[in-house]
Amino acid sequence: MRKAKLAEMQAFLAVAERSSFAKAAVDLGVSRSALSETIRGLEEKLGVRLFNRTTRSVAVTEVGERLLGRLRPALEAVETAIESINVFRDTPTGHLRLTVPRPAAKAVIEPILSEFLNTYPSITLEIVTDSGLRDIVQGRYDAGIRPGHLLEQDMIGLRLGDDARPTVVASRAYLESHPRPIEPADLQAHNCIRMRFSSGAFQPWVFEKDGHSIEVAVEGSLIVSDGDLALRAVLDGVGLARLPATSVEPHIAAGNLVPLLQNWAPASVGFYLYYSGRRQIPAALRALIDFLRARRDQTTG
DSSP: OOOOOHHHHHHHHHHHHHTOHHHHHHHHTSOHHHHHHHHHHHHHHHTSOOEEEOSSOEEEOHHHHHHHHHHHHHHHHHHHHHHHGGGGSSSOOEEEEEEEOHHHIIIIITTTHHHHHHHOTTEEEEEEEOOSOOOTTTTTOSEEEEEGGGOOTTEEEEEEEOOOOEEEEEEHHHHHSSOOOOSGGGGGGSOEEEEBOTTSOBOOEEEEETTEEEEEOOOOSOEESOHHHHHHHHHTTSOEEEEEHHHHHHHHHTTSEEEEOGGGOOOOOOEEEEEETTSOOOHHHHHHHHHHHHHHHHHHO
């Protein structure tokens, strides 16, 4: 039997963890056909079938499950061994993959992007903008950024600053033909633009005042998963939207949008960089952690 190559093992692991050739191909940066050919070649070398394939699904076979159980810790050990030589380099190197929601990308990443990459030219930074609550270990991310109250207990978090406090807004044209809401419950009489996360859940409309919290079940004719589309719709007078302050402040200052229910603004919980405490921290991630901590301390100090 011919020996399998490391790249073939990594390809098998990617497909097995994602249960999809298409998703694994995107993550690996190869074509789907090339990945299929790699897996087919690996199965021929091993003399076994690793996946059951249909036109709609991919599932690991029993022998594939056994290989996966042995292979995952072995590949992690290889990655750790390679990463261990980073300490001998003059500057950190490596591929750093982050999952970041759009508000955090604007508030946290954009201001430091150029300086960080100029400081660490040997680091390749990949930022996946996604508001879904991703499992960074399963998704093979090095780290992510989320509001602090959404972090899992087994994650290590570094507070980066205030989050993009949500603000309910409407256009002046919309308010000319609709009464301005005074209490959160008044929103039930309005056309509210709702955001749906990639998980399928709706973004909750939660409000706070004098220590009292209330969640309103809003309805509306438009559901989106992109904040820019929601912003465009509210500017065009479609309805009310609950958007990060950072995205609506310029439009409020220009007089295009009107902030609503400001006495019911929820408390800021802060954005956090989070990463697994069960893995050795790659040098590239350590560089980012130290860089973000220094910028935070400069801002707050």
